[in-house]
Amino acid sequence: MYFALRRGDRMGAHGSMSQVGDTVVVIDDDASVREALASLLESVGLRAQLYGSAPEYLVAPPAIGATCLVLDVRLPGQSGLEFQRTLAAAGNRVPVIFITGHGDIPMSVQAMKNGAFEFLTKPFRDQDLLDAVMNALDHDRAGRAHEQAAARLNELFETLTAREREVMAQVVAGRLNKQIAADIGLSEITVKVHRASVMRKMAAKSFADLVLMADRLRGAAGRLRID
Numbered sequence: 001m002y003f004a005l006r007r008g009d010r011m012g013a014h015g016s017m018s019q020v021g022d023t024v025v026v027i028d029d030d031a032s033v034r035e036a037l038a039s040l041l042e043s044v045g046l047r048a049q050l051y052g053s054a055p056e057y058l059v060a061p062p063a064i065g066a067t068c069l070v071l072d073v074r075l076p077g078q079s080g081l082e083f084q085r086t087l088a089a090a091g092n093r094v095p096v097i098f099i100t101g102h103g104d105i106p107m108s109v110q111a112m113k114n115g116a117f118e119f120l121t122k123p124f125r126d127q128d129l130l131d132a133v134m135n136a137l138d139h140d141r142a143g144r145a146h147e148q149a150a151a152r153l154n155e156l157f158e159t160l161t162a163r164e165r166e167v168m169a170q171v172v173a174g175r176l177n178k179q180i181a182a183d184i185g186l187s188e189i190t191v192k193v194h195r196a197s198v199m200r201k202m203a204a205k206s207f208a209d210l211v212l213m214a215d216r217l218r219g220a221a222g223r224l225r226i227d
Contacts, residue, residue, distance in 0.1 A: 021065025
């Protein structure tokens with residue numbers, strides 16, 4: 001079923017490269033399949049974590065770096081598709097690559113609608129799985145970087161006082177210092193002081209940079225609002 005690359009090869013067909021800390025979680029109730037997949041993944045420098053069922057994975061310590069999940073559709077107890085929905089409901093956005101020997105078009109369509117990254121039917125080529133894994137890891141790495149950047153932006157915003165947030169909202173709306181001063185009842189000099197403080201606390205290098213930050217804050221869910 002599998003045709004592994006030479007040990008030491010580390011790149012997929014699209015040039016993606018595994019990084020230290022990347023982890024591929026394999027959940028399949030067939031031990032021979034788990035071991036074959038682990039051998040393939042390790043041959044390209046990837047770390048594999050193997051589980052025979054979804055509950056085993058749920059109680060295990062989470063992976064730290066970029067992660068993707070290779071999941072069999074048919075599992076004991078909760079099916080792979082059901083487990084995918086469980087993960088989504090819990091806010092776990094780990095990319096899921098389904099593998100199955102009993103797949104059909106409706107099943108694959110449902111999996112993709114539910115957010116699956118890829119759906120592979122056995123027997124599949126090793127390179128197809130490796131390409132899917134590398135792309136999924138790239139996707140997860142980018143998502144983690146975006147979340148970290150959003151968290152950092154939120155931390156910076158939380159350092160602003162209520163008045164500084166008020167000034168920031170007007171600054172990014174294009175209001176002049178004298179207009180802001182008239183609107184909120186401050187002197188123009190005081191507005192300039194607040195504006196400089198906002199730029200410093202937000203680590204904004206320019207007005208355009210601050211506007212971009214404000215757009216990201218407005219686009220974030222719930223608590224990140226400046227107006």
